[in-house]
Amino acid sequence: MCAKTIETQDITYETLLQGNKDWVKDMIDNDPAFFDKLSAGQSPPVLWIGCSDSRVPANQITNTKPGDVFVHRNIANVVVHTDMNMLSVLDYSVNVLKVKHVIVCGHYGCGGVKAALGDKQVGIIDNWLRNIRDVYRTHEREMATIKDAEQKFDRLVELNAIEGAANIINTSIVQAAWANGQELAVHAWVYSLKTGLIKDMKVTSTGLNDVAPAFKVG
Incomplete structure (x- = not known):
């Protein structure tokens, strides 16, 4: 039997810790060796770059297990070439974990994108949303x-x-992997909060031929 889900309004510091204990019990009841296998290491085939929105958890919406998806999240799933946090995650995923898929997943109803569409000052996040406004300007x-x-x-x-x-795909990380013959595909998805379904944006890239000449390196 699965542990009872706590309603949002009833979540407290204590219920989070109890929830962890309930989850551990469920996992062990289902598979006594679950944590032995989990602690032995990770080899996820997927890197997920998504939004920090609490309603878009990578594992749940793809029906995958702990250890299946390496995850990086930020406000509005922004990918910018000066973000050392994202680049470090990408580098580790591609060069150490050898993931086969990198997925950038947005979601309809994203508060960050909505704020970028407006003209009101929000705060320090305005500087981050500038990246989305650049997307608007490009299109x-x-x-x-x-x-x-x-x-x-x-x-x-x-x-x-x-x-x-x-x-x-414009990063030197991905281009070097492709140049070395590594199997790697990059995708764009969008998740719907209303239906629970993911929309594949059909822009999958799998090699150096997909990189625009202006961004090719090496």
């Missing part, structure tokens, strides 16, 4: 043709994920 001609506000919002979510995936 300004297309965005100008979309009159419905919700559709425009959704499309910027999609474009942000697509541009994020493009920024991944």
Whole structure:
């Protein structure tokens, strides 16, 4: 039997610790060697770059287990070439873990993307959202043709994920892996909070031929 899920309004510091104990019991009841295998090491085939939004947990929405997905999350799943945190995660994933897939996953209804569409000052995060506004500027001609506000919002979510995936393949990390013959695919997805389904944006990249000449290195 699975541990009872705690309602959001009932979550406290103490219930989190108790929830951990309940989860451990469930895992051991289902597989007595679960933690022995988990502690032996990791070899996840996937790196997930997603939004920090609490409603978009990588393992749950892909029905995968602990150890299956290496995860990096930030506000609005932004991929920017100056982010040493993201680059360190990418480097470790590609060169040490040897992941076979890197997925940049956005989600409809993303608060960060919505804030980037507005003109109100939010705080220090405005500097981070600038990266999403750059995506808008890059696709300004297309965005100008979309009159419905919700559709425009959704499309910027999609474009942000697509541009994020493009920024991944433009890194020296990924290009070096491809140059060395490593099997690696980069994808852009968008998750729907309303349906629970993932939309594949069909922009998968698998080799150096997918890198624009201006960004090729080495």
